[in-house]
Amino acid sequence: MKSYGKYWVLVVLLLFMSCVDNLLVTSQLASPMLALAASLVASLVGWAWLVKSLQKDRDQISACLRNPELLRPELTQKNFFGNLFAEAIQKIEESDTELVSTTQVKTMLKARLNALSKKEALMESVLDHLETGVLVFDAQHTLEFSNQAASKFVIPEADRTQNTCESGLALNKALSSDVVIPEIASLLTKTIERKDATLSRRSEFQLTGLDFQSHYRAIATNLFDENQALLGTVIVVENIGEETNEKERHAEFVSSVAHELKTPMAGIKAYIEMLLDGDCEEDEAEELYGFINEQIDRLTRLVNSMLNLARIESGVVEIKRHDCELNDILKSAADVISPNAGEKDITFTSELSDLYLPVHVDRDMLGQAIINLLSNAVKYTPHGHEVRLRSRMEDNTAVIEVRDTGMGIPENSLPHIFDRFYRVPENNRSAAGTGLGLALVHFIVTNVHNGSISVQSVVNKGTCFTVTIPLGHKEQKKKKQLAPPVTV
Incomplete structure (x- = not known):
């Protein structure tokens, strides 16, 4: 009550001025000039007090003016100070309404700003990834x-x-x-x-x-x-580096295919023209027929190799991976190549691991890859030399080695040995080939079986191809995953 004393004085003063104003209006005894002077003095005093009080404590004055007691009829009469009270109270109410509205808008804008900031951070994070x-x-x-x-x-x-x-x-x-x-x-x-x-x-x-x-x-x-x-x-x-490289490889592939097809076809055409002209003796004609047959065989191997590679790469050939024992696949491949090695008087040795080597592979594809490696080893190894097939376990992988003591591969040819249609120039005359065999082996090992293949070679000393594939059976992994946890 003590803190509001000055405001009650202000209210009493305003009420007094209002009463004086009413008396001056209704009284017939007072002098008009005296009434005007008294009214002006009272108004000035009231305004001075009001302004001073507003400057000292506006919040308390606003609370005082909001007091319901000030809304009594005698305080809201249609006179100067009554209108002043009514207008002041109305302005305060409007200010309160605007303040509440402004606070709500500020809260909404702050919430929206936080939401936009989170979205911006999210978008930047997405774009950065x-x-x-x-x-x-x-x-x-x-x-x-x-x-x-x-x-x-x-x-x-x-x-x-x-x-x-x-x-x-x-x-x-x-x-x-x-x-x-x-x-x-x-x-x-x-x-x-x-x-x-x-x-x-x-x-x-x-x-x-x-x-x-x-x-x-x-x-x-x-x-x-x-x-x-x-x-x-x-x-x-x-x-688009990979896309550009793929286009370049495709262009090289088409160019290589055209070149590989053109050479035997040109030879066949030349031999046939000689036979049609009748310029050949009977024994010469038989020799020409033999050359034509060889070129046709070459074309057949080329087409078959291209078809096999294209079918595997495009996914036309269904990959059927099963749990197998690696040494069984290697033994089957060795049985296929052993007769060819015997014809060239080449010592063929299998040094397979005594351990059980479990793998999850496509048996036919992996077997074909090993046969291709062994076939190349026999093909480019001179009579009386040696070819070895080895297997071993190394960490979590199974390692296969095909080693020979043949012609070897020059160092400048090693980076291109798995390219399509690439054949070592120094070894071209030693054996027929299409240059697709090692490309097919590389695709089967790396793309189909998630393995790796490397080559080491020394000219006139021999070559060693090393194939590495993941070790383990798929069914065993499943059983381990499904096994219930051990509780102590």
């Missing part, structure tokens, strides 16, 4: 955002140079070319300059760094608002 580079520019070529994958296309700040131009647009172009690599800057400029002709443009370029070299495809797209005003440009950069 993409393998595709994303760069966002505003309408003035200024880089606004770039994700982690696009970092190689942004020039580090330490390597940037200061560009100055008079024109604002030219300055922004210079800055953009100073911030990103020239290929991206050029694409950005062309896209914005031709925004009326097309929404997007694309470009392909090669980029070489300290630890990488690849081809990239960049697609720039202009962004517009609902009024068709340019907001900026987004550039998406995709690594």
Whole structure:
């Protein structure tokens, strides 16, 4: 009560001034000039007190004016101070309403800002985890955002140079070319300059760094608002190195196939023309028939090898993997090759592990791969030399070795030994072949069985192919996973 004493004095003063005002209006005895002076003095005193009190403690005055007792009829009469009270109370109520509304709007905006911040953080995190580079520019070529994958296309700040131009647009172009690599800057400029002709443009370029070299495809797209005003440009950069390499390999494959087919067909045509001309004796004709037969066999091997490789790579051949014992597969392959080795007086030795080597493989495919390796070993090993087939366990893998003491492979040919249609030039005359056998072996080992294959060779001393595949049976893994936990 003590803290509100001054406000009650103010209220009493205002009530007194209101009563004086009423008396002056109704009394016939007072002088009009005296009444006017008294009214002015009372008004000035009341306003001075009111202003001083408002400056000292506005919140307490507002609470006082909200007091329901001030709403009594005698305090809200249609006179000067009654109107003042009514208007003051109305303004305070309006201010309270606006304050509550403003507080609610502030709370809503704060919640919306937090939601937008979380969405922005989420979007940035998603973009940073993409393998595709994303760069966002505003309408003035200024880089606004770039994700982690696009970092190689942004020039580090330490390597940037200061560009100055008079024109604002030219300055922004210079800055953009100073911030990103020239290929991206050029694409950005062309896209914005031709925004009326097309929404997007694309470009392909090669980029070489300290630890990488690849081809990239960049697609720039202009962004517009609902009024068709340019907001900026987004550039998406995709690594097409594998795609480019695949196209190159495909072109090389087609070229190699055409070359491999052309050579025997040209020979067959020449021999047939000689026979048709009748310029050959009977014994010469028989020799020509033999050459033609050899070329046809060569074409047949080539076509069959290409079909097998294409069918396996394209998935036409169904892969049937089962739990097997590796040594059983190796013994079957050795039985196929042993007669060929005996014909060349080559010592064929199998040194298979005494351990049980469990594998989960396609028995026929893996067997064919081992037969191809053994066949090549016998083919390029001279009479009287040796070929060995070995198996062993090494950590969690099964290792297969096919070793010979034959011609060997020159060092410059080793990186290409698994390429399609590649044949070692120095060994071409030693045996016929298509150059697809080792490519097929490599695909079966690496792609079908998740293994690896390597080769070591010394010219005139021999070659060793080493195949490594995962060890273990699939059914045993399942049983281990399904086994209930042991409780103590």
